[in-house]
Amino acid sequence: MTTIREVAQRANVAPITVSRVLNNSGYFSQEIKDRVEAAAAELHYVPNMLARSLRSNRTQTLGLVLSDITNPFWTTVARGVEDAASQQGFNVILCNTDEKAAKQAEYLSVLLRKRVDGILLVPARSTPEAVQMIQKQGVQVVVMDRRVPGATVDTVRGSSTQGAYELVAYLLGLGHRRIAMLSGPENVSTAQERVQGGQQAFAMTNQPMAAMTVIYGEFTVDSGYAMTQQAVALTPRPTALFAANNFIAIGALKALRALGLRVPEDISVVGFDDLPASLVVEPFLTVAAQPAYAMGQRATELLLQRISAPEATPFQEVSLPTQLIIRQSCRAI
Amino acid sequence: MTTIREVAQRANVAPITVSRVLNNSGYFSQEIKDRVEAAAAELHYVPNMLARSLRSNRTQTLGLVLSDITNPFWTTVARGVEDAASQQGFNVILCNTDEKAAKQAEYLSVLLRKRVDGILLVPARSTPEAVQMIQKQGVQVVVMDRRVPGATVDTVRGSSTQGAYELVAYLLGLGHRRIAMLSGPENVSTAQERVQGGQQAFAMTNQPMAAMTVIYGEFTVDSGYAMTQQAVALTPRPTALFAANNFIAIGALKALRALGLRVPEDISVVGFDDLPASLVVEPFLTVAAQPAYAMGQRATELLLQRISAPEATPFQEVSLPTQLIIRQSCRAI
DNA sequence: AAATGGTATGGTAACGGTACCATAGCACAG
DNA sequence: CTGTGCTATGGTACCGTTACCATACCATTT
Secondary structure (H helix, E strand, C coil): CCCHHHHHHHHCCCHHHHHHHHHCCCCCCHHHHHHHHHHHHHCCCCCCHHHHHHHHCCCCEEEEEECCCCCHHHHHHHHHHHHHHHHCCCEEEEEECCCCHHHHHHHHHHHHHCCCCEEEECCCCCCCHHHHHHHHCCCEEEEECCCCCCCCCEEEEECHHHHHHHHHHHHHHCCCCEEEEEECCCCCHHHHHHHHHHHHHHHHHCCCCCEEEEEECCCCHHHHHHHHHHHHCCCCCCCEEEECCHHHHHHHHHHHHHHCCCCCCCCEEEEECCCCHHHCCCCCCEEEECCHHHHHHHHHHHHHHHHHCCCCCCCCEEEECCEEECCCCCCCC | CCCHHHHHHHHCCCHHHHHHHHHCCCCCCHHHHHHHHHHHHHCCCCCCHHHHHHHHCCCCEEEEEECCCCCHHHHHHHHHHHHHHHHCCCEEEEEECCCCHHHHHHHHHHHHHCCCCEEEECCCCCCCHHHHHHHHCCCEEEEECCCCCCCCCEEEEECHHHHHHHHHHHHHHCCCCEEEEEECCCCCHHHHHHHHHHHHHHHHHCCCCCEEEEEECCCCHHHHHHHHHHHHCCCCCCCEEEECCHHHHHHHHHHHHHHCCCCCCCCEEEEECCCCHHHCCCCCCEEEECCHHHHHHHHHHHHHHHHHCCCCCCCCEEEECCEEECCCCCCCC
């Protein structure tokens, strides 16, 4: 592995001069530049970023800590992150926590040891410890998708409250009065806000007979399936289901199919988070779509800005609007 | 940021002793261990992997270079990679090439500069230059999914030939004689092998009237859509379509729906690569499913083995069997 | 003519670890 | 009682860069 010194020797200059040429920093003449570049090429010189990073305290690397890359929502977020990062010369280390605090802690610890310049975090817990631990080490962090009470940190989220409000308002407008919300974990802020948004819609319509039953579970297909079984067993049976994320929606549709209930003839369904058009032959489900790619992109840009100018702006809480996409999964009553 | 020297000072030992305790290497007494660990904890010491890596020439980091994480096949592969890597204490840097040689070259260059211990590569081109360039720098590499003629390298692939053979044999068994293959790029080995596998099935049945028309395109939804339009315009019209990957299949189904052709009543469709059960409400398409997760896992294990013992075994070409999953997208003729 | 400042290059000392070698006590074999 | 080898600890140099400071030429300003 050739070093900058060998290149310097061959080009008959000092190592620092090679550094300047290759990093295009400071002054150097055209002649020196040519000589250095020729020498580097001849020796197949590959700069050692470890040494550079050790000296300069910058790794040009970000950590992306999310629950599960297998969920197309996160996949799309990840793609947005990767694109935004690579555009500014940063790489991304991918970490799946599966919502487990222990895995998250281990990954964060490794990322700090690797001295990443910043971390994009989807916190597995809504407690501020993880965020504070990162900040205490002087590493920049941006939280995505979730609220972390007690932490002073940049946050980029979809507007869960608004999306849920619109979905439920839409259902109420169609005449539905008994809606079952198939929610995520009670202690995750997105789940909480989707419940609140739905309840606000109920509050606005002022229909005394209307009611939203909330069932708490996990953001998974299996949980969606199970919650749907509970929901349809309610008496009187809800006329509409509100799935709090895409996996729950898939589980719900699977369960309804197994139960022989047609959508929307027998029961209406709405969901949170859209599926990419590349994965669905015929989009069918009415959803509140979050701008997943934009979320990753925005969060990364914010993080990179923080890295280059930590104190330039006060902490931000960016809220990206959701989009109500009405398809064929609901009918009027 | 506290250093090993500060910890050493506080514990009243030499820095090297701290290193030994924290890495659990060499000899040290229980008393020293306790003192060092206490000092490290009190100072919130976070080891600097950059310094460690610079000295030891190991980064505990892998590069994962694939076409597009957004394709659920690659998502699943990536998850397999990440799980296998993290289990052995390695992190993964994610790189999307979008099949572009320039992006691939740039990413590979950065990965080498960052001194990753190994690279998992889905080559954008079937030429061996990229692989050889990595190997010349002394970095281990395992190729996934594709064949790279001319390179001496470990490879983990799905058995495209077998999968295609089984799909076409299945169609022929149902009585289909005119099949259109909606293929990927002509210069990508997986596309080539899927064509060959199909042709082998034709050769075996020995039906003089049977014919497979091959249309080349991209592994994308749009291309699948366009190729389908071409395919159904053929006279006589094919009775079955063979989509060479999942995106092409989705594009094909979209096109057929737009054209008012029902599947399987009007035309049969088979595809390569399954979609995860978590993304599909009612699995419908008959496919040759590749073990995506296992591919990522196997490739990573192979890579890690190479890293720890480069010469232990000769280069391997692992071929993972595909699974024929018969659903409802084909009918007998 | 002296001062100023941009251009061009080099020397030295870190950055924070660990590889390698050295030292020394002590138990046990021969 | 010498030799051997295990246990326990330390010293020093080095991994490959770049931050920082220094030097020196030359053109322009005052």
